[in-house]
Amino acid sequence: MTLAGLAQADAERTVPRRIFNIFRLVVAGLFVVAGEDLGLGGQWPEAYLALTLGYVAFALVSGFPFALALGDRRLVALQFAVDFVVLVGVMAVSGGHGSGIAGLMMVYVAGAGVLVEGRLPLFFASIATLLVLAENTWRALTFGGASDTVRVGIVCIAFFAIALTTRLLAARARTHETIAEARGEALGRQQAINERIIEDMHDGVLVFGQNGRLLQVNPRARELLGPGLEAGAHMPALDAAVAACRASGSFDSMQLPLGPDERPMRCRALLAHTAGEGEGDVLVYITDYADVQKQIQQQKLAALGRLTASMAHEIRNPLSAVTQAAELLGEEKRVEVQERLVRIIGDNARRIERMVRDVLALGRRDEVVREALPLAPALAAIVEELTLAGEAERARYALDVPDDATLWIDRAHLHQIVVNLLANARRYCSGEPGAIRLFTQELPGERTALHIVDDGPGVAPDKREQVFEPFATSDPKGTGLGLYIARELADANGAQLELLPDAGGAHFVLSGRRTP
Structure with a gap:
């Protein structure tokens, strides 16, 4: 992992580390205040008191911000090392495995699996295992017998199982968190792009929520419908359009009087997303009908220009044939050639007539009943x-x-x-x-x-x-x-x-x- 990746990983664990520092301080305080009630330190009370007071001091010092001078990763490693040494010491002066400290050590092993990366959780599980085995061996040699050996072995196996499990779960959680953050950033960028597109659209854009009130409005819509139009406003003139859109999924009206001067505008509505039948936000596009007519007129003029140019080219060919045949007809004396020339003239004249008839039919395009x-x-x-x-x-x-x-x-x-x-x-x-x-x-x-x-x-x-x-x-x-x-x-x-x-x-x- 790169240095930048390590720094980011350390920053992401700041809150969990603070929580575990508080937990460490609470445990240290309980050792001091309630140790006797918990049955701890009965074999060597003086050693227990010194050990727990030192642990409280260490928890306080290592939890303060100035301790970060050691660097997060080294500080965490030092804290867990001291934790395991102190816990085994408390176990040694409290009767060994029967004191229940080994169960508390499992919590610390799990914390190491969450707060550190790589093989360090297994390293701390190994430290805890060695310390517990050493304590159990010392106790067996000092006091005789080894009645806790089997249970201690099970606890040591549990250390490794907990370390592996928490390591895998923490890695998976970090992976999911990284994916979620990446998706969140991508979604934020996409939302910013969409908002910019809506802001710059030539058409007016309105977004109506489930309650029929405006959620979003772009500058073009304010220009068309009035400058006072803001999110949260209610537009009775568009209630029917929004209701029709919710009923059928879309709505399109070429002329709808809107705005302060009730100018005719084209209103097109559709469901932005479908949460259920008839549910979801409604996206309404508003276009000035004058702009629509201007666009239609421009398209008609462009089509007329193309048609005129094509007609000029198409009429020129038969007209040239008619002209040439007429000139030859005046000079030709043979009857069969004259008949052929007359036929050419008639065919091309009829072709021009059909072309004119078709264009006249096109001129009746708007006469619709x-x-x-x-x-x-x-x-x-x-x-x-x-x-x-x-x-x-x-x-x-x-x-x-x-x-x-x-x-x-x-x-x-x-x-x-x-x-x-x-x-x-x-x-x-x-x-x-x-x-x-x-x-x-x-x-x-x-x-x-x-x-x-x-x-x-x-x-x-x-x-x-x-x-x-x-x-x-x-x-x-x-x-x-x-x-x-x-x-x-x-x-x-x-x-x-x-x-x-x-x-x-x-x-x-x-x-x-x-x-x-």
Whole structure:
């Protein structure tokens, strides 16, 4: 062990050593005051008195702070050495083993196991054993007989057993104490970091206790809700949010009037920890709704910028083809070449028209009129619309939707989302009966998932990240806006459109609430 480790270990044992010093002084005092009543010192009273008075003096001197000049470890070793010598001396002048001093020596051996490290406890057990055996041998030689030899041997074995046991227990206790201190320091550092993070958060943060009163509030919350907001305050405006969070585990409201001017703010609450059902502290995040709208607007502008740049690039190609074909058409006299040029112009013009139509559909993203739409008749109507060619085409679609399946969504938006997904599935599927499957699944939290799966080659792993990006397509005749628009319309309805990583064909799922 290093010097720093030894110094720390000595510092940790300061309190136990002080307690044992008091115990040593009490024992010495009892020897002096109540020795005769305890039946001690009967064989040599004068020697007993001198020995116990000296022990009292030693206990007083060694227990004072100036004794630390010897160094803690050397002082403790000296104290236990004197203890065992004095106790054996008291035993010798009090009739030997029958005086009961050997039992008291066991307490001192146990104390040595707690207060010193390494092999020293065994060393002191050895000293106690040698001294007791020497006393017993002297008594046998002086007074004759050795009737206490067996009991003395048992006591000496007990010395070593106690020393080993206390040494192991003390080592384990010190290990646990070290671990606890390390964990306490780590917890303190983590708590300081968490408090600093909360202090610097852009959102307001409130922590409500079990009694509904504030436990903690950060500066941003004071800025939003008023400078007088402090721990211990009661906020009636958030009682409903806290109660809803305790009931369901979370609460989210986009607009809640809060603060002195009752500005609309977003309030999001969740249980910080769960002590039991509906119990625990509640963590509430407060965001100024103006900041939310500003962030949404920035995201819209960024998306619009990306879309505009992509559209400029995508329109330029067919427009160049139209321009070049028109120039050649004026010069070309052959009828078959003129027909081919006219066909090129028509194809590229229709491609531009589809692109403009898709972008116009994206512009209607915010025109949402949601309803609890029954999915079975809505999907059947869409499939019927797409399969006017006959029963063979209708057989490609396997529709498995229960009559009670509903989705909280705009009817026109659902139509466009499903049509776009089915157009992709029809393009890549095998064309066999049941190649495209539509089925629903009930999810926790009153949610419904609509699955659309085809048996085609699926989406390549390196293309999955870009599948919802605008103008990302593997079809030379496609615009690449279908899936992008489908996801945007799903987001506008509070739903999610995802591509699941299934083996085989493409597997899209549209999930959202069943009811308002």
